[in-house]
Amino acid sequence: MVEIVRNANELEKVILKEPHGSVAEVSLFGGQVISCKNERGEELLFLSSKATLKPPKQIWGGITVCFPKFCNMGALERQGFAKTRLWSIDPETPFLSSGSSSTGDGSNKAVIDLLLKPSENDRRIWPHIFELRLQVALGPGGDLILTLRARNTDSKPFTFTIGLHTYLSVSDISEVRVEGLETMDYLDNVRHLERFTEQGDALTFEGEVDRIYLSTPTKVAIIDHDKKRTYVLKKEGFSDTVVWNPWERKCKAMTDLGDDDYLHMLCVEAAVVETPIVLKPGEEWKGRKKLTAVSSSYFSGQLDPDRVLHG
Numbered sequence: 222m223v224e225i226v227r228n229a230n231e232l233e234k235v236i237l238k239e240p241h242g243s244v245a246e247v248s249l250f251g252g253q254v255i256s257c258k259n260e261r262g263e264e265l266l267f268l269s270s271k272a273t274l275k276p277p278k279q280i281w282g283g284i285t286v287c288f289p290k291f292c293n294m295g296a297l298e299r300q301g302f303a304k305t306r307l308w309s310i311d312p313e314t315p316f317l318s319s320g321s322s323s324t325g326d327g328s329n330k331a332v333i334d335l336l337l338k339p340s341e342n343d344r345r346i347w348p349h350i351f352e353l354r355l356q357v358a359l360g361p362g363g364d365l366i367l368t369l370r371a372r373n374t375d376s377k378p379f380t381f382t383i384g385l386h387t388y389l390s391v392s393d394i395s396e397v398r399v400e401g402l403e404t405m406d407y408l409d410n411v412r413h414l415e416r417f418t419e420q421g422d423a424l425t426f427e428g429e430v431d432r433i434y435l436s437t438p439t440k441v442a443i444i445d446h447d448k449k450r451t452y453v454l455k456k457e458g459f460s461d462t463v464v465w466n467p468w469e470r471k472c473k474a475m476t477d478l479g480d481d482d483y484l485h486m487l488c489v490e491a492a493v494v495e496t497p498i499v500l501k502p503g504e505e506w507k508g509r510k511k512l513t514a515v516s517s518s519y520f521s522g523q524l525d526p527d528r529v530l531h532g
């Protein structure tokens with residue numbers, strides 16, 4: 222089911238519901254996912270205790286599209302401008318023509334297609350014409366599926382990096398481990414982007430972490446022992462994975478995060494950072510990310526998604 226709330230012509234809020242999924246309800250504001258609940262009504266995403274829904278102010282938390290830049294390499298505004306824009310509903314969304322929230326095939330799928338095109342102001346920041354499409358869907362298997370497409374509608378090529386900045390809600394960051402990034406090379410943003418290789422059998426957190434893991438596998442599991450919850454993230458088309466927690470000192474210094482927010486958040490982001498994407502006129506790039514949350518009947522060191530999902 223899809224509920225849409227508009228303010229004048231601007232898309233404000235979209236709610237997707239799928240009562241049988243492990244991800245059962247998703248809310249969006251503008252082009253950003255701000256809430257994602259499981260079937261027991263528990264929130265899966267972190268939203269800053271200081272978050273305000275006042276565009277163009279950045280909403281700290283949820284899942285944001287970072288485009289045309291992700292991470293702090295190169296010129297341009299950090300994380301790009303797409304995250305602070307109000308997206309519109311894509312007029313090519315099939316159910317719009319029928320005037321209802323049904324997909325037209327009678328199935329009432331929980332899916333919405335959003336669109337962002339550059340304004341004149343955006344083109345002053347980044348002089349290119351593009352179409353960015355974000356499809357948000359609740360899959361029948363109980364997962365949140367985000368499909369992101371970037372198309373070059375300009376007459377000249379352009380280059381960009383991109384990411385789905387995903388803030389997961391965790392009980393206590395010290396109790397969390399990330400599996401699936403072992404032996405991966407990463408660029409450490411805390412150490413001037415120096416390159417290292419992950420040595421541990423899992424990633425745990427005892428201080429600030431800001432790393433771009435390179436050419437990562439499709440699946441990563443985030444195990445929250447206290448909540449007895451495992452998040453499984455699957456990606457396609459995104460080469461890299463960014464992991465970020467600002468920890469205490471940086472969190473206190475950030476005006477948009479509450480002092481203790483770092484304890485309850487972890488960003489694990491599907492991204493393309495190291496090798497930027499080049500699109501010629503008319504070309505399109507596509508990436509997909511799936512988020513599933515299951516209870517942790519899960520043993521570390523055995524990253525078997527079937528076991529995670531069905532165990």
Ligand SMILES: O=P(O)(O)OC[C@H]1O[C@H](O)[C@H](O)[C@@H](O)[C@@H]1O
Binds near residue numbers: 410
């Ligand atoms: O501060 P923002 O630009 O919103 O980004 C918040 C964080 O996002 C990413 O995970 C980056 O790797 C971090 O370096 C950055 O601090």
